[in-house]
Amino acid sequence: MRMPLIAGNWKMHLTLHEAVELAKAVAAAAEQYSDREVLLYPTFLQFTRVQEAVSGTKVLLGAQNCSAEKDGAFTGEISAAQLRDAGAQYVLIGHSERRHILGEKDDFLKKKIDRVLEQNLKPMLCVGETLSEREAGRAKEVVLNQLLAALQHLHENEWRQITIAYEPVWAIGTGKNATPEDAQRMHSTIRSKISALCPSVAHTVRILYGGSVKPDNIAALMAMPDIDGVLVGGASLKAESFIAILRDAVV
Numbered sequence: 134m135r136m137p138l139i140a141g142n143w144k145m146h147l148t149l150h151e152a153v154e155l156a157k158a159v160a161a162a163a164e165q166y167s168d169r170e171v172l173l174y175p176t177f178l179q180f181t182r183v184q185e186a187v188s189g190t191k192v193l194l195g196a197q198n199c200s201a202e203k204d205g206a207f208t209g210e211i212s213a214a215q216l217r218d219a220g221a222q223y224v225l226i227g228h229s230e231r232r233h234i235l236g237e238k239d240d241f242l243k244k245k246i247d248r249v250l251e252q253n254l255k256p257m258l259c260v261g262e263t264l265s266e267r268e269a270g271r272a273k274e275v276v277l278n279q280l281l282a283a284l285q286h287l288h289e290n291e292w293r294q295i296t297i298a299y300e301p302v303w304a305i306g307t308g309k310n311a312t313p314e315d316a317q318r319m320h321s322t323i324r325s326k327i328s329a330l331c332p333s334v335a336h337t338v339r340i341l342y343g344g345s346v347k348p349d350n351i352a353a354l355m356a357m358p359d360i361d362g363v364l365v366g367g368a369s370l371k372a373e374s375f376i377a378i379l380r381d382a383v384v
């Protein structure tokens with residue numbers, strides 16, 4: 134049995150005050166649910182204050198990105214070691230905005246996965262096809278190539294730290310979500326590939342869906358056998374919608 138994970142990616146949104154208030158509201162609501170995990174990804178700058186706000190609650194915290202380097206002269210970067218020091222548990226790697234807007238490539242993302250694992254943090258690898266790749270019938274090929282490039286070198290104990298987020302790029306922030314059946318097909322394909330790479334973890338690695346998740350589609354998504362949770366962008370920025378998603382994320 135995989136524990137559902139409901140994650141909020143706050144991207145470059147919210148003031149410090151808004152972030153702290155939202156975190157407190159989510160933490161208060163999360164206490165009711167012992168059968169699901171809640172994870173927030175604030176900005177680096179807000180991380181410590183958000184952490185203080187959720188300290189002692191069940192809310193987990195992650196960083197939206199980290200450096201591919203261990204440490205040194207990399208102005209503006211933040212290392213996985215610094216994230217661990219600050220109290221992060223998860224690190225988001227390869228979000229489509231980083232792949233497609235900031236130009237991060239597979240080999241660079243693989244290095245980040247290694248940096249995160251070296252610090253005993255949990256990488257959440259985002260994979261997903263663009264609309265043109267989907268229309269060309271290449272969605273599975275693209276997603277599996279992203280998965281292989283970042284993860285195929287891992288050992289079993291490293292695989293146990295991994296979470297995957299399948300986020301079709303055309304569904305992120307657009308209001309168009311994949312149908313639950315479409316998402317399930319891709320999640321099942323991903324799980325089969327994990328099974329081929331590391332059979333012992335295929336039934337424990339969590340695969341989240343992301344892309345315009347809202348209170349009105351969460352129940353249908355969570356009803357799918359290989360959807361183990363969701364990564365929520367826009368709807369995670371308001372307590373009301375994120376808490377409604379959390380409430381209805383019933384397996």
Ligand code: PEP
Nearest residue numbers: 305306343344345366367
């Ligand atoms: C995301 O940012 O990972 C995301 C899925 O965004 P949204 O929920 O707004 O589509």
